[in-house]
Amino acid sequence: MILNCIAVDDEPLALGLVCSFIEQTPFLHLAGSFSSGVKALEMIHDQQIDLIFLDIQMPDLTGIQLARILDRQPGSGGPRVIFTTAFNNFALEGYKVDALDYLLKPFNYEEFLTAANKAMAYAELLKPAPAAALASQPAEDEEYIFLKVEYQLVRIATRDILYIEGLKDYAKIYLESTPKPVLSLITLKALEQKLSPKSFMRVHRSYIVSLDKVNSVTKNSLNIGELSITVGEQYKDAFNAYLSKWM
Structure with a gap:
C-alpha cells in the first residue's frame, strides 16, 4: 500500500x-x-x-x-x-x-x-478484509472497537470491557485485562453507538456497563466487582426490563 x-x-x-x-x-x-x-x-x-x-x-x-x-x-x-x-x-x-x-x-x-x-x-x-477471509472468520473475532488513544488507533476487544465512564468529551474504558483504564477522546453517546445493545447498557449519564460483567443488582443499582453504580432516573425503564430477567 x-x-x-x-x-x-x-x-x-x-x-x-x-x-x-x-x-x-x-x-x-x-x-x-x-x-x-x-x-x-x-x-x-x-x-x-x-x-x-x-x-x-x-x-x-x-x-x-x-x-x-x-x-x-x-x-x-x-x-x-x-x-x-x-x-x-x-x-x-x-x-x-x-x-x-x-x-x-x-x-x-x-x-x-x-x-x-x-x-x-x-x-x-x-483497509477492507478480503471477502473470503471475512467468510471464514469466526463471529467472535469481529467483536472489537477501534478508539483513538493519544495519537494511535487502538483495537479493544468488547469482551474485555468492564464498564465505561464518561468525562465530558472523554471516556475512560475500564478493562478486565489491565488495571489502568484507557482514555479516549470520544463522548459516551458516540461510544454507546459503537457497542452492541445486547451486551452493553447505558445506566447513568456517566456510565455504560458490560452486562456480562454485572455481579449483582438491586432495584436501583448494580455492581461490577467492587464498584456500585446507581441507575439514573432516565435509564430506569431499560434497567428494570433487564432486571426482570434476574427475577
Whole structure:
C-alpha cells in the first residue's frame, strides 16, 4: 500500500525537509507541496489524498483550521493529518481534530518515520478484509472497537470491557485485562453507538456497563466487582426490563 501525501508549510526550508523525508520513504508518495493551506485545500478536494504533513502557524488558514474543515466533512475516507510545528502548546488542539501525530520541529528522519508508520498502520486497519477471509472468520473475532488513544488507533476487544465512564468529551474504558483504564477522546453517546445493545447498557449519564460483567443488582443499582453504580432516573425503564430477567 502506498499513501498519497502532501506537505503544507509556509517556511521553505521546513517544507523542503518534509518533502525530502516523504520522497525517501518507500510507502509514501509526494503528490504536492504547498506554502498555503488554502491552496492545499483545493488539491484535497480534487484528488485522493491519504495523508497531510501540516504546519500549524500559517497565514490565511492555519493548520488547525484546515484540520477542522477536513474533520467536519462527512465520511471517513478523508486524509489524515500529522502536524509539524515549532510550538508544543498545540498538542491538545491537534488531538481534538483527530490528528495521527504531532512532530515538534526540529525533527529528524527517525521521528518522521515513526509518525509515518503510524499513518500506515491506521490505513492498514481501515483497509477492507478480503471477502473470503471475512467468510471464514469466526463471529467472535469481529467483536472489537477501534478508539483513538493519544495519537494511535487502538483495537479493544468488547469482551474485555468492564464498564465505561464518561468525562465530558472523554471516556475512560475500564478493562478486565489491565488495571489502568484507557482514555479516549470520544463522548459516551458516540461510544454507546459503537457497542452492541445486547451486551452493553447505558445506566447513568456517566456510565455504560458490560452486562456480562454485572455481579449483582438491586432495584436501583448494580455492581461490577467492587464498584456500585446507581441507575439514573432516565435509564430506569431499560434497567428494570433487564432486571426482570434476574427475577
